Amino acid sequence: MTPMFAEVTGSLHVGLAALGSAIGVSLIGMKAAEATGRNPGAAGQIRNIAIILAALAEGITFFAIYLTK
């Protein structure tokens, strides 16, 4: 069990970045759905903001991928 963790190689940081952006995107999605439910009239604006913010949140993963050796 002990040597197993030492043998973890590869892109751990990409996994961590993906985890972070997944949490970020899911929070954005949750709040966007909530906001649309609260104010259906603003659905269009909320969708735009949500798409932009989700793109920014997931962008971190790509930086992590390209920083891989």
Next chain:
Amino acid sequence: MRFIKVILIWLALAIVPVAGWCGESASGEASEHGLPSKAVIVFNLGPLAITNSMVVTMLVTLGIVVFAQLATRKVQSVPSGLQNFAEWMVESLYGFLGEILGDKLVKKTFWFFATIFLFILFTNWFGLIPGIGTVGWNALMSDGSHEFHPWLRGGNADLNMTSALAILFFFMWVVWAVQANGPVGFFKHIFAPGSDSTGVMKWFMVAIFLFVGVLETLSILFRPVSLSFRLFGNIFAGENVLEAMMNIVPWLGWLIPLPFYFLEILVGLVQALVFMLLTAVFTQLICSHDEGHSHGEGHAHDH
């Protein structure tokens, strides 16, 4: 009865790839290979090397141009057919961008945003057509080994293409920003303090906003990088996912990628939308003047 027919058709479709797989495994090893990160050169046009993703880019451009010509060949006041479809696309894009950019700015910049949206969208979807990335030739490498080279490769699965789009946007962004604010106003927009405080407080604010301006400049300079990486990463990852799913269970290679194809259709649309939305918002942020700015903010707080 119809259900049985559907099942029979599916079975018939299933036989084709299975037969293909049998042939492949008989001929040799079924090697698993992802999409190479570099596009391969198809042919040389003088000193200019034409890669397979450039071929796709040109094909998509040609398709859009031919469509636009066909749609506007006989323009009628009551549109129908192709003209109707083209008008619907352009009008809904214009309305959508008008909400973000405002009436004046959308008139000036619509050509750019609509073009990149349609181009990215159709390039992404074109890359999903079966045969692209899978039909090719076995090239003889310098070390004597053979390597599979596809004729065509998704245009946005090449970092050169997405960087070109992002750099073009960055150039246009600077031009529009200087046109809207003037050369001095452009730097004022980034560095100058917005509040009207006096005395010691004023100098304090000036120092803070200078520092904010440096951060702002850094984030502006990083925009083309993140724009191009985002688009390239999504499309490239999508192509790799499709290939991995095709190879995961060899005799189910015709079924497992199907849901991922639908995902990729969605991703292609969303990434085109994201590229257009982000570039439009960046433009709106720098070009909006005081009256537009306060109006936008008041609007956001009211709701």
